[in-house]
Amino acid sequence: MNKGKHVVLGVTGSIAAYKAAELVRMIRACGCEVSVVMTQAATHFIGVLTMQTLSRNPVAIDMFEPTGQWCPEHVALADRADALVIAPCTAGAIARMAQGLADDLLTCIVLATRAPVIIVPAMNDNMLGHPAVQTNLETLKARGVTVVDAVSGELVCGREGKGRMAPLEATMKTLKAVLHLD
């Protein structure tokens, strides 16, 4: 029943990026295919080999990497996506999306896809609470982007506050609802 759904998972440069590996496994367990797109920053936090092996698909990072296909990778992935999930989603990625920038592979896919977009912010509590970030999140919500809210708890900076990436179960619940999965 769920077979054939294709989820593009964007991973950005947050310390929470290691959780994206488990998210790949959970999405695949629902019968979906997963293609991972990483920002350059994300590659500092989680191995490309890990994401490639768990997703069973090549990981796309570089806009200009020859793929052997005639269709640009950002358009091919954007068209194939039934849903685009960005988890974790950095303050930087949120800002670029809110501005409509197309300065890397992931932001190009955000603009090129007509699939539903789900973002899962993760960042320091002061970053999340900054008016610039809050305004950007409101802008994205107004455009129909679904935001899986960050939660409170211990942050990597050593403080307690709101900014931890939502539990993976919350993202899965949202994704299943969006894709009408069992």
Ligand SMILES: Cc1cc2nc3c(=O)[nH]c(=O)nc-3n(C[C@H](O)[C@H](O)[C@H](O)COP(=O)(O)O)c2cc1C
């Ligand atoms: C150790 C470390 C952890 C970071 N964690 C986060 C984070 O959780 N959220 C965030 O928005 N930025 C975080 N950053 C900053 C981003 O990596 C930086 O803004 C980067 O340019 C984001 O690039 P991207 O949005 O293209 O992935 C962190 C940086 C470092 C060095």
